[in-house]
Amino acid sequence: MTSEATILLYHGVTATPSEGIENFSGKHVSAAAFDKQMAFLKEHANVMSLQDMSQALQEKTELPPNTVAVTFDDGFRNNNSVARPILEKHGIPATFYISTGFINTSRLFWVDRVEHAINTSPLKAIELSVEGNRITLDLSSDERKITSVVAIKTRMKTMPPEQRDQTLLELEKACQSTVEPSGVENYQMMSWDELRELHASPLLEIGGHTVNHEIMSYLAPDELEFEITACLDTLRSELGAEIRDYSYPEGQSEHFNQTVIDRLKAHGITLCPSAMHGTNSAGSDPFRLKRIMVGFMGTAFPLPDAEHIPAR
Incomplete structure (x- = not known):
């Protein structure tokens, strides 16, 4: 016992x-x-x-x-x-x-929106302003997309909600995805x-x-x-x-x-x-x-x- x-x-x-x-x-x-x-x-x-x-x-x-x-x-x-x-x-x-x-x-959880934006981006890399610093996220392969998702999510989890939400909008705009996340069953x-x-x-x-x-x-x-x-x-x-x-x-x-x-x-x-x-x-x-x-x-x-x- x-x-x-x-x-x-x-x-x-x-x-x-x-x-x-x-x-x-x-x-x-x-x-x-x-x-x-x-x-x-x-x-x-x-x-x-x-x-x-x-x-x-x-x-x-x-x-x-x-x-x-x-x-x-x-x-x-x-x-x-x-x-x-x-x-x-x-x-x-x-x-x-x-x-x-x-x-x-x-509504989708912000972490799922980050994953979706990077997953469906047609670009090989994006630039993003995060906490006053310009950063580059490498999207050139699935492995590098995963690394980028983990890195940006880790930083965003420490932000106040308003700053996190603004960063999310900037990320989604930069990724230029045309695929709606609403169609992804696992996010529903x-x-x-x-x-x-x-x-x-x-x-x-x-x-x-x-x-x-x-x-x-x-x-x-x-x-x-x-x-x-x-x-x-x-x-x-x-x-x-x-x-x-x-x-x-x-x-x-x-x-x-x-x-x-x-x-x-x-x-x-x-x-x-x-x-x-x-x-x-x-x-x-x-x-x-x-x-x-x-x-x-x-x-x-x-x-x-x-x-x-x-x-x-």
Whole structure:
């Protein structure tokens, strides 16, 4: 017996072929890989809802080996159309964290817009002004496009939202793509009807993930209050359910702090996992739980004896 517990973090599960460098990161794992992963969990793991796992960890209850919870961030359409049927097939509970400002809209996450602009640019290189400096991004091959996407996203994640959005517009203009991102299936978000269908499954729970997927520790107090309150109020109204769970956008140690945690607790949130890599032991803080982002940038499916299970 052990008190170690693993929380798996997914964003999407795709049954759609990708063009060029789309989904190079593995943010959307393939349906075939996800099916094998969930079949492995059903056969070899002690799968719990995240609420039950968090309570057991807080109470320092002894947990069997390979205790696992499954989570998703953001609210991509394929969560319902592809992931849900696989989860239901294998009887696997999961929690889905939703950025409400994207549901039932054609909005795309800025990171997907960056990927799409560079992926579909007809140019071999572009110049861009970033924080007062002129930089060149090499787009001459898929490998160099990937390097450029990673580099510019890393810089943009440190920017205030207004500066990041302006940089994004300049990037899209410089890339001169004529391919609309709205046609890319893996970038699409759920409608409210699709989210209600997901929520109707007795295996699946819904949590908040802000309105606009902004980094919570970077926000002014009124902005933070809006991102929490509006997200929770909308989910509770649209789903007719109490929302107890939340997760931090980006979710690394610098992306949340005690102020964020205190405001979440004030709004009835009882747990909020991070995206920091690792497992969790007895007594783990429910607002600092670690997760493993399966498939992302090659991250392996983490359970012992699962070497034959594809990461993505």
